[in-house]
Amino acid sequence: MVTIKDVAKLAGVAISTASNALNNKYGVNPKTRKKVLEAASQLNFVPNPIAKGLVTSSTRNISMILSGPSSFNVFTNPVFVEVVRTITATLNEKGYHALLNIVSSNEEFDMIPKIVQSRASDALILIGSRQEDEELSKLLKRMNTPSLVVIRGITSADVFAVSVDNRQCGYLATKYLIEMGHYNIGFIGSLPKVSMAEDRLNGYFQALKEAGIDRDNSLVIHGDYYQESGFTGVKQLLSRASHRPTAIFTANDLMALGAMEALQYEGLRVPEDISLIGCDNIPNLHLLRIPLTTIANPVAEIGKLAALKIIGELEGGDELPDKIVLQPELRVRGSVRSIRR
Amino acid sequence: MVTIKDVAKLAGVAISTASNALNNKYGVNPKTRKKVLEAASQLNFVPNPIAKGLVTSSTRNISMILSGPSSFNVFTNPVFVEVVRTITATLNEKGYHALLNIVSSNEEFDMIPKIVQSRASDALILIGSRQEDEELSKLLKRMNTPSLVVIRGITSADVFAVSVDNRQCGYLATKYLIEMGHYNIGFIGSLPKVSMAEDRLNGYFQALKEAGIDRDNSLVIHGDYYQESGFTGVKQLLSRASHRPTAIFTANDLMALGAMEALQYEGLRVPEDISLIGCDNIPNLHLLRIPLTTIANPVAEIGKLAALKIIGELEGGDELPDKIVLQPELRVRGSVRSIRR
């Protein structure tokens, strides 16, 4: 394996000079630099990143920690897959490597310190974490490593986050349903205490309130963001609701898929008997028998910005804000019917 | 940061002794070892993997190279997602880290050397490569790094591979259709020269031959394993076939989804008007309006074995065979109809 020593010898300079030349440092004569560079390219020299890492104490690796209810399920959500893809692509572009760690939610808090201690990476990007905002931010601070939470917009100060405006997601979806004449609107959401879930719920409440529609808690179901809970959520909703809803907003598309199944199972046609709107805009929704109307989230943009933000933090480059919030938008397809008179 | 030096000092021994004790090497007195271990745990010592890596020239990182027609599309295939998940999980279990590189097929050959040269990882696992067997195996050998190809069963000797028996996939699907009375069977496959695609096609041919059914090349369409090509494949098939097929075998489920859409679009009901069988058994197929009959591949098992094989290669542990081939099995659901009289 060719080392900087070989380069130095061939160029007829000292190792330190070779290093300075290679790294474009000030204080080396252009002629000397040229010699070194030529020697390096002639020998096909690639600096050993481990040796470099030892002295600079950096790896140029960034850990993505993908967590969910069970490690099996996590990758089931196309939103996560897409954000992993875009983070990876951006990281690679900038000369970083992406480490992937898939953990289940209940081991998440044990794994984060382990991953940090293993020092295999310079920073952490958390994807799909379901820990409560406060707990999570405490842990992250204790870790003393640059870290960032993605997709969910964590409220605690001094935790970096890149997310969609989740409240706006809920607001847009609900407002659209209301505009289409619905006022009896079911909501299938997720765990409370996790900001993303709460925000989407609050958006729903806000739209209701603006329209002067009373809250009906029998219409609010807590799922877990996975497909099955969309299915069971609909069953609960139908049996529990004081008035049968004419529309359902599921806080993500995966649950909307489950909801569609359940509705079909119950003999309810979408959108004739009941309207349905999701959130996220995962791929292929347009291919469904009933194309799903949804709220589109700029997931790719989130992934890209997350990668750039964490790199910025590491390199001290141009600063992005610590909280980045992107706007969602309504994507009208065929699963919502107007019932205005 | 606490180093081995601190541990040695606290234990009152030399650094080398500390190292030997910590690494459970032969030749250190049990009492001494105990002292060192206690000091280490007291100081909460975690060895710096970079320093370790420098001397052992290893990183305990393994690169997964996920490639496909365009980097956007790759992660679209649940089979890839699942194999990435299981590889990652197994690697993590064994104390390795998984590096993810997502590349497009046409940059694949440039990226592999770059990734190897960057020395960020100790080995390569190739996922979704579409390079021709020969080219690929040549490149891999030149890289001089342990590497393994997953899912597709590459034929060239001395390239490690873990895959499903792709010929059997094609054979089982086609044989089943034949048993159900079909003899006019369309095939939507993929690129020739890539072993996986060819194998599935050959299985199809084999079943046909055994049943004494003549080959009809107008029934064989080349797709690209993505959903869209299932859609266009059906259109081609219907316009091209000398006799309209009564059943279609798409070489993977993703194309089956596209095919379903196209058939619906053409006003053909599945399975009443035409039967459809896929391959892979990706998640949620049972939730489709017409539950897709398919060939189930043990993707999780493939991922796990791939990780174990590459670790075995690195550590020289118990040896798995260089080519691991797993058996698929038929999963009957509702998209194939019997037309026997």
Added chain:
DNA sequence: CATTTTATTGAAAGCGATTTCTAAAAAACG
């Protein structure tokens, strides 16, 4: 009990880079 063998320890040399810091050479100055 002297001598050989074996077990245990520690000093020192790497691994391959970066980074200080000193020395030499070149340039600028009076």
Added chain:
DNA sequence: CGTTTTTTAGAAATCGCTTTCAATAAAATG
């Protein structure tokens, strides 16, 4: 042209660990 200042080059230290090898201590042997 001698002196001061600025450039440039190189020797050596360092990052945190493993590993070799020599030295010492303990045990075994005749």
